[in-house]
Amino acid sequence: MDCIFCQIVDCKIPSDIVYQDEEVIAFRDINPVAPAHLLIIPKKHIPSLTHLAEAETPLIGHMVKVANQLARKEGIAESGYRLVINSGEQGGQLVPHLHMHLLGGRRLSDAIG
Ligand code: AMP
DSSP: OOOHHHHHHTTSSOOOEEEEOSSEEEEEOSSOSSSEEEEEEESSOOOSGGGOOGGGTHHHHHHHHHHHHHHHHHTOTTTOEEEEOOOSTTTTOOSSSOOEEEEESSOOOSOOO
């Protein structure tokens, strides 16, 4: 499997991992666009939101829970943060392994798209 995020999950390439459990891992984005920029990903290879099976939807809730915990750890829970999941080409997804961005630490753009 040449998926770069699967290689991070398998520790085949280095990353700055800040959290992991049985279902997800979180690590710092290699090209941060905000002072706090973490990625929360499922360990299982799911290419995008579109590929999420109905039975897998609780995974998204778990990813949000982990993101909220990490926001507190990063000290941005009170100042505010943004969770983003890009899906597919026109949704701006570059890495085809489901991931949630946690962004904060500065005033983010008001623009959504
Ligand atoms: P997206 O456009 O939603 O697919 O975002 C993919 C994100 O993955 C980008 O913000 C990249 O900077 C980030 N990224 C790509 N490769 C790595 C890597 N090896 N370690 C950490 N972050 C990465």
